[in-house]
Amino acid sequence: MKKTIFYVIFFTLVICCTKDDEKVKELALSSEPPEIPQTVKFDLNSDGIDDISFEFGPDDVVTDGTVGYYGSVYPLNGAMLLLETLTDGAYALETQLNDSLRKEETASLTWYPSNWIFMFIDDSPEGLWPNDWSLSSTNKSNPYYLGLQVKQSDTFLLGWLKLEIDTKTGVIEIIDHEITSDDFIVVDR
Incomplete structure (x- = not known):
């Protein structure tokens, strides 16, 4: 009887530890830094000049003795x-399906003429990297939308981009995408 109880306890521990090991492997961090995606540029109004660029590189802020990476x-x-x-900051990926975009600014919407960091990844003090890039957005799933204005000659075209972002690879x-010379556009697909 004592041997039977011992074996039941032993096998229960083995099974529990095996399941815990599988969970740890799923959540495991990597000691290797992620591959950094290549720069991607787009000409949205087909005038032969790129209008937007997604670039990745090392963050110039050192945290815990390491350098992370960003996507801008x-x-x-x-x-x-x-x-x-929003109350906790400003975000570029907040536009959503069925939103109405306008050329004029509002109290909560601003047109910004410079680069904006929207994605980052950093290792822990132990040198372990997470499996996913973090997005600076209150939206938590694909697709993401980005509102923009593109300069064409002396006027601006209003538009949006629909993005698929792979947080595993960046x-x-x-x-x-859609752009128009109108002062108003709806994100309709």
Whole structure:
């Protein structure tokens, strides 16, 4: 009887430890830094000049003795990004399906003419890297939308980008976009 109880306890511990090991492996951090995606540029108004660029590189802020990486969106050639100001900060990826975008600014929407960091990854003090890039957005799933204005001659075109962002690799793909010379546009797909 004592041997039977011993074996039951022993096998229960083995099974529990095996399941815990599997969970740890799923959540495991890597000692290798992530691959940094290549810069991607897009010409949205088909004038032969790139209007927006997604770039990745080392963060110039050292934390815990290490350097992390960031992903930024750069408006090019006079383009501007739509930022939404919330109580905890400003975000570029807050536009959503069925939102109405306008050229004029509001109390919570600002047109921003410079680069904006929207994605980052950093290792722990122990040198372990997370499996996913973190997005600076209150939206937590694909697709993401980015409002923008693109300069064409002396006027601005209003538009949006529909993005698929792979948080495992950091790769960004524009899967749809629309631009117009109107002062108003709806994110409709």
